[in-house]
Amino acid sequence: MVAEIKSLKSKKKRTESSRRWLIRQLNDPFVQKAAKDGYRSRAAYKLIEVQEKFKLLKSGSLVVDLGCTPGGWLQVSRKYVGKAGKVIGLDINFMEPIPGAEFIQADFLTEEGLLKLQDVLDGRKCDIVLSDMAAPSCGMPKVDHLRIMNLLEIAYEFALNHLNEGGCFVAKVLKGGTEQELLKDMKKSFKIVEHFKPKSSRQDSAEQYVVAMDFRG
Incomplete structure (x- = not known):
């Protein structure tokens, strides 16, 4: 299983x-x-639902998946971008290889991890940046929310610096109030910003996804 x-x-x-x-x-x-x-995880269906609604992943796209283990989103991305595309995943934890996807084991929150990812990109811009990163839950909703928001902000900063014009950013967020300011900022950088809760996301969870499309560059 x-x-x-x-x-x-x-x-x-x-x-x-x-x-x-x-x-x-x-x-x-x-x-x-x-x-x-x-699929390596149930999370694969979350990205499939995002794709079915927003049609972000296209043949030939260059995709970066932050916090990619165990690899469900890499598998889905690989399917949609085809042989003409490229999928790069990064995570602090080890992951068995996925055919057609490049994996970097590194801590994205460190300068060393970011440099490793930039080396693989070799100056290329991304079409899509994905982030399903989540900090371990401590059982305190406010603290969990702030931890997720910290990861979201770091992933968003990476997207701003590495997306092609017209590119997309998809990231996990927990409802908690402090996300509104960041979402307001996203609307300055992307033409379309929407919230989306997949059916495959547990209904008792505060988890949802921000889908930012058509990067202004």
Whole structure:
């Protein structure tokens, strides 16, 4: 089944919260569908839904996926950009290779990680920057929101500096109030900025995605 379930099942001792998480995963139709369809995570369907609604990924596109493990978004991106496109993923954690995608194991939040990514780009601009990055939840909604916002701001800054004119930016955000100022700023840099909550995103979660399109350059 999906990689995260395998790793959790292998542990003999689990906390009560991890048991609940495992039960939820096993009963989750998108986890089951991911296993059947060969995707590494249920998150793949979130990007598929974004693509079906906004048609961002195109043949020949250059895509950068920040925080890419376990690789579901890379798999989806690879499918849509085809052989003419290029997909680059970066994550602090190790990931088994995905055919047709280039993976960089590095911490995006460090200068070293950013330089590694820039070396691979070799001066090229991106058509799409994706970020499904999330900090580990501490169980405090306000703190979790601020952590996600910090990652979003860093990913957004990268997008501003590395997108082609007309490019797109898709990133995870948690509702919490402080995102409004950043979204207002995004509207200055992109012609279209929308919120989108995929059906594959758990309905009890504050998670949603900001989809910024047609970068002004």
